[in-house]
Amino acid sequence: MAEVQTFHPVTGSEIVNTAKNMLKEGYRLIQICCTKTPTEMDIIYTFEKLNLQCENFKLPVNVGDTLPSISGVFFAAFLYENEIHDLYGVNFTGMAVDFKGTLYETAVKQAFSMTGAENKE
């Protein structure tokens, strides 16, 4: 049976402290995912405990926004953040490794920042 999932709201100014709290509680980062629809754009942070318990956080964002990196708390975050920068045009400060837009050298810059509806236009 599908598990009931909650996406806790979080803001850009809270995300580093949230990550620190999750670390303190024994969670680790398993993914960061950006999603853009015609009406909204969010970043989903997913954390997981060794007992497989999972928590999701949702951070509303816009193209061109700058967020603090959580790679100082969870080293692995740098790959996800570089990916989101290259595909969605969201900037991160303080990444453990900053590829400066060269992780994905796509033909169309920030290719995922346009939704299907905008593409058709």
Place this chain on the structure above:
Amino acid sequence: MGERTIIPFGPQHPVLPEPLHLDLILEDEKVVGAVPSIGFVHRGLEKLVEKRDFHEMMYVIERVCGICSFIHGQGYVQTIEGIFGLEIPDRAKFLRTIWAELSRVHSHLLWLGLMADAYGFESLFMHCWRVREKVLDIFEETTGGRVIFSVCKVGGVWKDIDNETLKRIVEVLNVVEQESKALTDVFIKDFTVQKRTRGVGVLSYQDAIDVGAVGPTLRGSGVAMDLRKLGYAAYGELNFEPIVEKDGDCYARTIVRVRELYQSIDLIRQCVSKIPDGEIEVKVKGNPKGEYVSRLEQPRGQVVYYGRANGTKYLERFRVRTPTFANIPALLKMLPGADLADVPLLALTIDPCISCTER
């Protein structure tokens, strides 16, 4: 301190069937750091959700990878079923589990072959792949495909396997098990293999957790974490425990895969003995609306899917976080301290799949 040099490793390298690049920072012959580069063949498959309806998208997601194709399809339909809140019939759950575990058997045999090739054991490589062919034959017989199966659907599976065929699958797997024993003994006992793998590329228990390592890379460092214990598909009704090795080196990661190969055969036997009769699908009405995070255990490790739907036939987003993507930071932790000559073998022990990573 020796003089520091930077040596490019990849993206084209004999040990890598797909492009991954590492800038290796060396002091004499010792690696002291590494910077990875991916993105050479990024395909943007996730973006296709905006143009393929949610039923058709299953066939796109299967093509994220040619080795884990079934489990990608399974993860996709599980995510959509999670959004619908759909419960599929028990027989479909067992069939999915059987195909998923067959995928693990063939993936681990494929990896063992590649590992043998990296040592220079050409005959061992060929024997591993010869045994693997028997598993591909089972896929062909039960699904019609050897690489892409297209048997998963939202609400269940497209094809059933009759009970006679299930018994025959177990007989074939008995032969696979017997023939694999002679091969895996080389990986476990051979002096030269141990010389190349023991104490090489050590990832500590805490580092494995901190950097988000997954799958055999994580369990090879002593962390008993296996997403199958969530009980998705039919795993909740099977008796098994995560395979764990404690040393965290290339040898430990190899042994985890060797033991998982036999564990998967055992899980298939359990499935065949417990599979109930009944329907293999439920009807799906309407379009999905909502969001869901789904987690599964692929042969290479944990895979995470995120789906968001708005009530139309097109999803707004489908995200795949593949095991290799999660294991790249772990690779960066393993490399410092290794000899330059060990890097190809070491990189291979995370079982990198760039096709998955460049979805």
